[in-house]
Amino acid sequence: MNLALIQDTDIVSRSGDVLRACLSGRQHEHIVKIQKLGPGRELQVGLLNGNMGRALIYEQDNTSTHIEVTLSQEPPPPNPIRLILALPRPLMLKRVLQTATSMGVKDIHLIHSNKVEKSYWQSPQLGDEELHEQLLLGLEQGVDTQLPNIIKHPRFRPFAEDILPSLIDGKNAFVAHPSPDADLAQPTEDETYLAIGPEGGFTDYEIEKLQAAGMKALSLGPRILRVETAVPVLLAKLS
Structure with a gap:
């Protein structure tokens, strides 16, 4: 997983280009067990059908990873x-x-x-x-x-x-x-x-x-x- 994808159901709050989201299930498992990232660490994320950006992990428990995201990067151009x-x-x-x-x-x-x-x-x-x-x-x-x-x-x-x-x-x-x-x-x-x-x-x-x-x-x-x-x-x- 080179990019953690945020879907609408993951969003906790949003203010402009900054949002907070809660990742669980397969993505949470990958962040914890493969990427070995915890609170205070950053990862690359993207909003499904939206922009991409960097996310700061501000909280984590056994089932979910809570992130704060700034979405300022456009996705790559589509293949023709x-x-x-x-x-x-x-x-x-x-x-x-x-x-x-x-x-x-x-x-x-x-x-x-x-x-x-x-x-x-x-x-x-x-x-x-x-x-x-x-x-x-x-x-x-x-x-x-x-x-x-x-x-x-x-x-x-x-x-x-x-x-x-x-x-x-x-x-x-x-x-x-x-x-x-x-x-x-x-x-x-x-x-x-x-x-x-x-x-x-x-x-x-x-x-x-x-x-x-x-x-x-x-x-x-x-x-x-x-x-x-x-x-x-x-x-x-x-x-």
Whole structure:
């Protein structure tokens, strides 16, 4: 945890840019057992969807850490990449969401694909609370406060035909696909949509639909990478 995140429910009082908050649960345990910080010590904090700053621990007990915070630092700029991701298996989804969030991605579209098990869409890992927890972990790791948006699209064809064309209109848009005529990943500062398929890749039909909507094939070379590897590699190369 490189940044302690304060949520509205943690705030005890507030006056201008200075607030007092009470951290408990996982964050309190980390402060005490990992960072080994107590009263009189400082730590880096951020207000969820707000500014960041330094916090002074003014009180601590067995269950909570009480801090006084001055929020004067803006969070880092968002990553220009918008991620379109074929729903991974649940355990991989947790890692991918944390990684993408820590790298500054602010829009994540989870879509269906022929190679995605339908049962994945019923996984408890897709619950709002579970997704929120993974995003918080990613923000803490990446020292950021701005929560990403996650949009779920459990049907591929309606997404590709009805939603995607307007979503990417006038923007860079790529689908990771190792075809001979694919572009090589290059850095960009422009808003860009990036689609990454499931293990084994999108089907030919799905590639045709994505390209018909306006996406171009993008390649990392001849090697086939796992989703959890492809996501950070492509994000790093593009941004």
